[in-house]
Amino acid sequence: MANLARQLRHEQRKQQQTIAPKAPKKKIQQKRWLSPGEKILGITFGALVCFGSIHIISNQSSIYELNKDIQDTQALIQEQQKSNSDLSIQISELSQYDRIKEKARKLGLELNNQNVKVVQD
Template sequence: MSSQHARVWHTEEQQRQQVQQPNVVRKKVKVQKRWVTRGEKLMYIIFAVMFLAVSAYIVSFSSSVDQLNRNIESLNTQIDQQNVHNKNLAYKKKELSQPERIIKTAKKNGLEVKNTQVKQATEITD
């Protein structure tokens, strides 16, 4: 009788376990393959940061070169203006050092011209 008793007890135990645990339908979870892995994402981020840094450097460098070119152009304009001014002054110097003008100014101020030959003065060298 003990074997019968054990069988009954075993079947009752199985029934209790079935009642206690509801039937759970497990679905197979598909592991989705990632399109881009973490390492690739990291590489893309590093390349993007490097690209932005190089782009910013190029823009700042070209901006500084452009500013230097503008300064050079303004200096060239000033040089040209100064050259024109120097030429005007040289022309005025020639005009004011003409012998006829000197004689006319001398007579106007009451100086007597004894010898009518007036020579233009030159630089004295030591």
């Protein structure tokens, strides 16, 4: 009998479990790490950072090129100034009075003091 009583209790429990309304399962909503708006903002921010870094690198490259051109031009200017100063020294050496007088004598010219006119600036 004990076995029969156990079976009845077991069947009653099964019926109660099947008859009893089951509690509706709650949907577990997974909390998303980023919302779609945050994703769009993040992508936009990343694109702006990339654009800005490319722009900065481009500007630095152009500045470097300009500085290089300026230095090349300054080197050329210094060379030309040196050449000009050398030519000025050569002019002053070639325009000395004694040298001009010697060249004139070699060419057969003679100094006539009566024909000399003094010009003042």
